[in-house]
Amino acid sequence: MITTRRTAARLPLISAAVVAIVLGASGCATQGDAATADPATGANYPLTITNCGSDLTIESEPASILTIGTSALSLLDAAGAADRIVARSGEFGAELPAGLSVDLAEVPILDPSDPTTEKIVGAQADVVVGYGLFNSTDEDLAATGVTNIVVDGECSHDAALTGSTDFDAIFADIERLASIFGTQDAAAENVAELRAELDELDADATAGKPQSAAVVYYFSPASTLSARGGQGIANDILARAGLTNVYEAEPSVYLETNVETLLDADPAVIVLAYGLYGEDFETAKALLLSEPGTSDLTAVRNNSVIGVLASDLAPDPDAIRGLRSVIDSTATLSE
Missing domain, CATH: 3.40.50.1980 (Nitrogenase molybdenum iron protein domain)
Incomplete structure (x- = not known):
């Protein structure tokens, strides 16, 4: 039987508690009214990316991130955006990935397992990056102004993958995340190093x-x-x-x-x-x-x-x- 890592528990409707959190939170994401260019990166927003086979529009450059799972930490680090992580979740007691360029040990873990909508909104992050939602839905988060970005290789939790995940797909996911956060230069340098290391390993095999x-x-x-x-x-x-x-x-x-x-x-x-x-x-x-x-x-x-x-x-x-x-x-x- 094919299954995901755990049974998905979906919340069909956004709760009143979440609405209260949204109304009271001062740090929630804001929506842009027109396409604007970030002066530091030159990236144009709104920005549309592919997210698990569907178009997803990012209204403005995200300043803060909630991660779900350890893969998000490593990918964001390679993309040059790990310094924007303000909260972590979904790591289930696993250790932090080794070799991160940003020290994330002091970043609070708001839930060691799958966060609920209330906890996600309470983190006051602009976006979620991770393996997907099991105690919330994209619709619930969108209603609060939070965007859910799924690690490309984890899309099979909610829908069948259209192709296999290989190292090229990982490098492409780093570049996709960099386009969201305007960190393309850092990502390009890191991907080049990763490709060189992979080539060496292929030769050693x-x-x-x-x-x-x-x-x-x-x-x-x-x-x-x-x-x-x-x-x-x-x-x-x-x-x-x-x-x-x-x-x-x-x-x-x-x-x-x-x-x-x-x-x-x-x-x-x-x-x-x-x-x-x-x-x-x-x-x-x-x-x-x-x-x-x-x-x-x-x-x-x-x-x-x-x-x-x-x-x-x-x-x-x-x-x-x-x-x-x-x-x-x-x-x-x-x-």
């Missing part, structure tokens, strides 16, 4: 005998086993590392699976994504090995279960670090 692999994870200690399908960045990572995703045929990014399907596929390598709720690799591995039947897996018998931070297998610049981890770990397995 060994062209040995292809092996089958699966990327699996647990969203929480109580959740069932999940895997990465053929439309997410994890699939591109495996391919670049010389591995074939046993779930590649699944037209999804995230899918709910079980040990039985994993046993049927019996991949030579298991990439175990960890850290989604703050757990370390050993904790995640113990949870996997506690499942009945996993001792029969070829990857388990051959000690070919490798750990990669889940945040390094997400549709953001940290996926380059994930690719490096997979390449280095599989090279060690073959020694």
